[in-house]
Amino acid sequence: MTANENAAVYFVDRHVAEGRGGNVAFREAAGKRRDLTYGRLAERSDLVAGGLERLGIHPEQRIACLVLDQIEYPELFWGALKAQVVPIALNTLLTAETYDFILRDSRAVALFVSAELYDVVQPVLANNPVLRQVVVIGDTVPEGALSWDAMLSGASPRKAATVGEDECAFWLYSSGSTGQPKGVRHVHGALKATADTYGAQVLGIREDDVVYSVAKIFFAYGLGNAMTFPMSVGATTVLFHGRPLPEVAAGIIRDEKPSIFCGVPTLYAAMVHWLEKNGVPEHCLRCCISAGEALPEEVGRAWGKLWGGDILDGVGSTEMLHIFLSNRPGDVVYGTSGVAVPGYDLRCVDEEGTEIKPGGVGELLVRGASAAEGYWNKRSKSRTTFEGEWTRTGDKYEITEAGRFVYCGRTDDMFKVSGIWVSPFEVEQALVSHPGVLEAAVVPFRDADDLEKPKAFVVLKDGTEPAAVTAELKEFVKAKVGAWKYPRWVEVLDDLPKTATGKIQRFKLRGRAPCDDLHAADTKNAQKEGAA
Known part of the structure; x- marks a missing residue:
C-alpha cells in the first residue's frame, strides 16, 4: 500500500499517534491568549477539511488566505492540505489593487480573511469573476460573507487525502518588489525537506523549544519558523499578529520566554538601538536567526554584546521555501552568509555561466529538494529561474578562500x-x-x-x-x-x-x-x- 505523503499527516496527525497530542502547538501572545494543542489541531484541521468539502471546494482548487497570525491560520492551512485544496498565503499588508491582481491571477474560488483585514480587500470582491465564497474569521461578519464558525458548524470531519510528495500543496506569492507578485507553487515534500535540513541540522529544533518569529506566516521565512520547524518535532510557536516594534518584540521575549527568536535585519538593528537605551529583558533565548536580507556585521556584533549570543544569519528565498545558506551554531563569521545548509548544493557563475573562483563575484545558484515547482502562468520566467535541478537566486556573491559566501547585492x-x-x-x-x-x-x-x-x-x-x-x-x-x-x-x-x-x-x-x-x-x- 502506498504511504500517504500528505504533509498534514507528518506535521499534525503524526504527533497524536506518537503521544504528543497534549503538547501546545500554538499560543497567542496578545488579545484572547488562546492556545491550540496538537490533538486539538488534528481535530480542527479534519473539521476544516470537511467544511471545505461542504462549501463545494474540490481537490486542487485554490483558496486565498488573507489571515493574521492567529490560531485559525494553522487550522485553515493544514485543513486545506488534508482536503487536497491549495491554500495561497497572502501578505496582509498589500493594497486592494494588488489583492485584486492576485485573486484574479490565482483564480481562487474562495477567500478566507481575518475580520480586521476585510475592509482593505472588500472593494475588489464584487467584480471578481471566479471568487464564489468569502469566509470571515472574527466576531464581525459583513453581509454576504460567511463566518468561520458557520462554515464549520455541521461539517463532518475528514481525514487527510492520500497524495504523493510531488503533488502541489500550497502557493506563496513573491514580494513583487520590482513588479507584480508571482505565484510560487510548492509541493508537499518541500515542507519536510526544509525541516530535515535547516530545521534539524542547523537550528537543531527540539520538542521543548518555544519559537517566536517576527516574520509572519505568509512569508516563506515565517512559514518555516512558525509552522514547519516547530511542528516537525512537536514544539510550540508563539503567534503575534501586530507590528513587531522593538519594544513589543522585547516584551514578547520577556513574557513568553521563547528559546528561539527569528528576526530580520531591520528589526535587529532597531532593537539594538532600543535595547542600548532601555536594557535587555530577562529571557530564555538559546538561538537567534536572521534572513530576508543580509545582516550587517555591526548589527550582529552589537546584538551579541547585548544578549551574549550570536545571530545565525542565513539566506533563503520564496522559490526555495526557506534557508539554504547559513552560519551555524559555533561557526558564525559576521559579514558572511556562512556555508551551504546540509542537503543543498551551491555554486556561483559569471555572466557566461562559468563557475567563479574564490575571490570572484557571481550569481548564486542553489540545488535542493525544497525548490518550487515553478511560477504560475509565468513560463518564460520559470524557465530562466529554474534551470533543471538548479534555481537562480538573483543574488551576487563572493566566495572566500575558506569557502564562505559573502553577499554583494542583487544582480540588478x-x-x-x-x-x-x-x-x-x-x-x-x-x-x-x-x-x-x-x-x-x-x-x-x-x-x-x-x-x-x-x-x-x-x-x-x-x-x-x-x-x-x-x-x-x-x-x-x-x-x-x-x-x-x-x-x-x-x-x-x-x-x-x-x-x-x-x-x-x-x-x-x-x-x-x-x-x-x-x-x-x-x-x-x-x-x-x-x-x-
Missing part, C-alpha cells in the same frame, strides 16, 4: 565605478558601522558626466545631527572599504522604503534627485570629484 543592484564592481551592501555595512547611522541604502546615481557613482540614503539614530554627519560619512566609508566606493551624495531620510518582509526597495531610490541645499552642495562636490 550591482554597478561599476571606474570600471570596478561595487557592492551596495558592502558600502551599506560600512555606513551602519558609524555610531550615528541606524540604516542605509546605496544606489547608483549619475553625475554631471553621466557616470555612475554611489549615492547613500541613511536613517540616523536619535540625537545625530544631519548636517554634521553627511560629510563625515564620506571619509568614514573611504577608510572602511576604499576610495572609489564611498558615496558621493548622502541624503538623510526618516525611513527607507521596504517590502512587508523588511527588504529595502532600492529601486524606489534610484534616480531620486538631491532634495535640498545640503544635498545640492553634495552634488556639486561630487561633480568636482569626477571619477575619483
